[in-house]
Amino acid sequence: MADKVLMKGNEAIAEAALRAGCRLYFAYPITPQSELIEYMSKMMPKVGGTFVQSESEIAAINMVYGASGCGKRVMTSSSSPGISLKQEGISYISGASLPAVVVNVVRGGPGLGDIQPAQGDYYQATRGGGHGDYRNIVLAPSTVQEFADMAPLAFDLADKYRIVVLILSDGLIGQMMEPVEFQPAKTEEEIEELGKQHESWCMHPNEDEPNHHHHIINSLELDPNVLSDLVLNLEKKYIEIEKTEIRFEKYNISPDNEILCVAYGTAARITKSAIDELKKEGKSIGLIRPITLWPFPSEAIKQAINQNVKKILTLELNLGQMIDDVRLAIEGKLPVDFMGRVGGLVFSPEEVKAKIEEIL
Amino acid sequence: MEIIATRPKSLTKAQFTYCPGCTHGISHRLVAEAMDELGMRNKTMGVCPVGCSVLAYNFFDCDMAEAAHGRAPALATGMKRARPDMHVFTYQGDGDLIAIGTAEIVHAANRGEHFSVFFVNNAIYGMTGGQMAPTTLPGMKTTTSPYGRDEKDIGYPIRACELLATLEAPYYIERVSLLSPQHVIKAKKAVYKAMKFNKEERGFTFIEFVSTCPTNWGYEPMKAFEWAKENMLPFFKLGVFKDKSIEEEGK
Numbered sequence: 001m002a003d004k005v006l007m008k009g010n011e012a013i014a015e016a017a018l019r020a021g022c023r024l025y026f027a028y029p030i031t032p033q034s035e036l037i038e039y040m041s042k043m044m045p046k047v048g049g050t051f052v053q054s055e056s057e058i059a060a061i062n063m064v065y066g067a068s069g070c071g072k073r074v075m076t077s078s079s080s081p082g083i084s085l086k087q088e089g090i091s092y093i094s095g096a097s098l099p100a101v102v103v104n105v106v107r108g109g110p111g112l113g114d115i116q117p118a119q120g121d122y123y124q125a126t127r128g129g130g131h132g133d134y135r136n137i138v139l140a141p142s143t144v145q146e147f148a149d150m151a152p153l154a155f156d157l158a159d160k161y162r163i164v165v166l167i168l169s170d171g172l173i174g175q176m177m178e179p180v181e182f183q184p185a186k187t188e189e190e191i192e193e194l195g196k197q198h199e200s201w202c203m204h205p206n207e208d209e210p211n212h213h214h215h216i217i218n219s220l221e222l223d224p225n226v227l228s229d230l231v232l233n234l235e236k237k238y239i240e241i242e243k244t245e246i247r248f249e250k251y252n253i254s255p256d257n258e259i260l261c262v263a264y265g266t267a268a269r270i271t272k273s274a275i276d277e278l279k280k281e282g283k284s285i286g287l288i289r290p291i292t293l294w295p296f297p298s299e300a301i302k303q304a305i306n307q308n309v310k311k312i313l314t315l316e317l318n319l320g321q322m323i324d325d326v327r328l329a330i331e332g333k334l335p336v337d338f339m340g341r342v343g344g345l346v347f348s349p350e351e352v353k354a355k356i357e358e359i360l
Numbered sequence: 361m362e363i364i365a366t367r368p369k370s371l372t373k374a375q376f377t378y379c380p381g382c383t384h385g386i387s388h389r390l391v392a393e394a395m396d397e398l399g400m401r402n403k404t405m406g407v408c409p410v411g412c413s414v415l416a417y418n419f420f421d422c423d424m425a426e427a428a429h430g431r432a433p434a435l436a437t438g439m440k441r442a443r444p445d446m447h448v449f450t451y452q453g454d455g456d457l458i459a460i461g462t463a464e465i466v467h468a469a470n471r472g473e474h475f476s477v478f479f480v481n482n483a484i485y486g487m488t489g490g491q492m493a494p495t496t497l498p499g500m501k502t503t504t505s506p507y508g509r510d511e512k513d514i515g516y517p518i519r520a521c522e523l524l525a526t527l528e529a530p531y532y533i534e535r536v537s538l539l540s541p542q543h544v545i546k547a548k549k550a551v552y553k554a555m556k557f558n559k560e561e562r563g564f565t566f567i568e569f570v571s572t573c574p575t576n577w578g579y580e581p582m583k584a585f586e587w588a589k590e591n592m593l594p595f596f597k598l599g600v601f602k603d604k605s606i607e608e609e610g611k
């Protein structure tokens with residue numbers, strides 16, 4: 001079990017989802033996530049699960065809605081343009097308080113964009129790309145291993161809070177091959193048990209007439225007073241998540257840090273290489289890598305501002321989106337600089353190093 | 361005393377929110393009666409649409425989901441795949457099914473999903489106040505076709521049964537109407553047949569009800585029935601468009 005296998009990120013997340021008890025998967029092909037849907041089409045029948053290549057991403061997310069309403073672990077995946085189409089369904093699933101896992105292997109945008117890695121979907125992911133007041137938990141991996149580990153985590157969080165968990169990867173992590181070690185696969189009995197936790201609310205017709213119930217999966221409420229209560233209840237859940245589910249990595253954080261970098265996913269990976277290089281030259285640069293993009297590790301960033309830090313540098317593969325959250329986190333205490341690349345271009349460790357040297 | 365008519369068990373006691381004279385109540389009842397007669401209530405899940413029947417989850421006394429506009433067949437696919445041991449149906453209006461939800465219904469039918477679809481064709485968007493539907497007749501005035509539907513500009517009404525019947529997979533497709541007691545008796549048989557095939561896991565079944573919307577058509581209920589008989593039935597011909605049981609049972 002502890003053997004490492006060399007796998008593409010897209011395949012690793014699929015395998016990890018199956019092991020986490022996902023037995024229903026609905027999706028539509030799109031580059032750079034197609035290895036994920038292909039892996040599912042091959043492996044799902046082998047574990048007795050359901051794979052449907054839907055007619056669109058809209059249909060896929062609504063199939064997720066239906067299956068999740070039955071209390072089952074269910075997943076869909078896509079890349080940026082397809083995730084835009086899923087937003088309607090994500091809003092409904094959120095309104096109906098259902099658990100679901102959605103993977104976005106982000107590519108360059110806007111529009112059809114290109115098929116290279118990018119981080120342009122940060123706003124869409126963290127602000128709720130659909131209509132209405134709701135939140136998704138957003139997990140951002142920076143290695144293939146972490147991508148795979150996020151499958152069981154995402155399902156657990158989704159089940160615990162009855163929330164949509166979005167795994168925000170990108171074309172690089174999806175396509176890259178790295179050694180991965182998987183958690184043990186759940187048994188069919190364990191998966192059955194997992195479904196039972198939802199029996200108090202989910203659709204599960206009961207053949208026993210005396211136990212007949214009338215469970216309704218719904219996001220409609222025409223009475224504004226009642227809807228207000230429902231949304232305020234969602235908020236309670238979000239506040240709880242903000243208290244307990246923040247995840248981040250501290251890299252080279254020390255009292256000597258002169259610059260504090262904030263970056264996630266692929267951008268963080270590259271930033272780490274630059275930090276290592278600078279360390280050899282005696283320069284101390286720290287990095288906070290948000291792992292949950294929502295809830296955002298604001299407090300961690302604030303606390304990492306040691307006395308020698310002169311500047312914050314946010315690095316993203318977009319025009320500057322997470323930088324808003326960084327600015328909110330530090331409440332104007334320090335200037336926030338930005339380094340970005342768009343169009344599916346990725347900065348190199350040397351370029352990051354040069355940027356840091358420039359602002360040091 | 362003998363009870364000869366009562367509320368089907370598969371309907372809750374909640375009062376319908378439909379306008380007086382609206383046929384949604386009849387089609388609800390037919391579906392519920394079939395569930396009762398086939399003993400399916402405790403093994404069935406339904407999906408309601410966005411349209412006048414958006415609150416149907418309050419009326420059908422079984423587990424229910426409320427879909428986004430047009431997406432009921434996708435939800436039903438997810439539900440049936442998650443619980444293949446249970447029975448699933450959708451209940452959808454014309455705007456829901458053959459405008460915004462065209463892709464979902466065509467592909468669910470094409471996959472031969474094992475659920476039943478009950479399709480209420482009232483040639484109009486009832487809920488939003490009488491706008492043009494994909495089934496609005498040529499020349500028919502609605503709030504968004506105030507000069508009458510101009511088929512040269514916006515196309516002809518879509519015949520859902522005929523369209524779906526071109527696909528290989530669907531098991532049973534019939535168009536019935538609710539425009540007279542005789543029509544309702546025929547409709548009841550068709551609904552029963554669809555739900556029976558559903559129970560027997562035969563495949564995708566689809567019933568279209570030619571219905572009325574007296575409120576938005578601007579007719580009294582009885583006049584609405586007459587209008588529909590004269591205008592809708594010539595375009596939306598009643599009948600069975602597909603029935604694989606005939607070959608299967610060698611009849």
Ligand SMILES: Cc1ncc(C[n+]2csc(CCOP(=O)(O)OP(=O)(O)O)c2C)c(N)n1
Pocket residue numbers: 410411412413429452453454455456457480482484485486487488493
């Ligand atoms: C995405 C979306 N677009 C539009 C609407 C508004 N809307 C609600 S019901 C409806 C039309 C329903 O008409 P139909 O399906 O024919 O049902 P009926 O009310 O006639 O039974 C529309 C356009 C919506 N709720 N969601």
Ligand code: SF4
Pocket residue numbers: 377378379381382383384412482486487572573574575576
């Ligand atoms: S608006 Fe039309 S379809 Fe809707 S309830 Fe009233 S009569 Fe029926």
Ligand SMILES: [Mg+2]
Pocket residue numbers: 411453454455480481482483484485486493
């Ligand atoms: Mg209608």
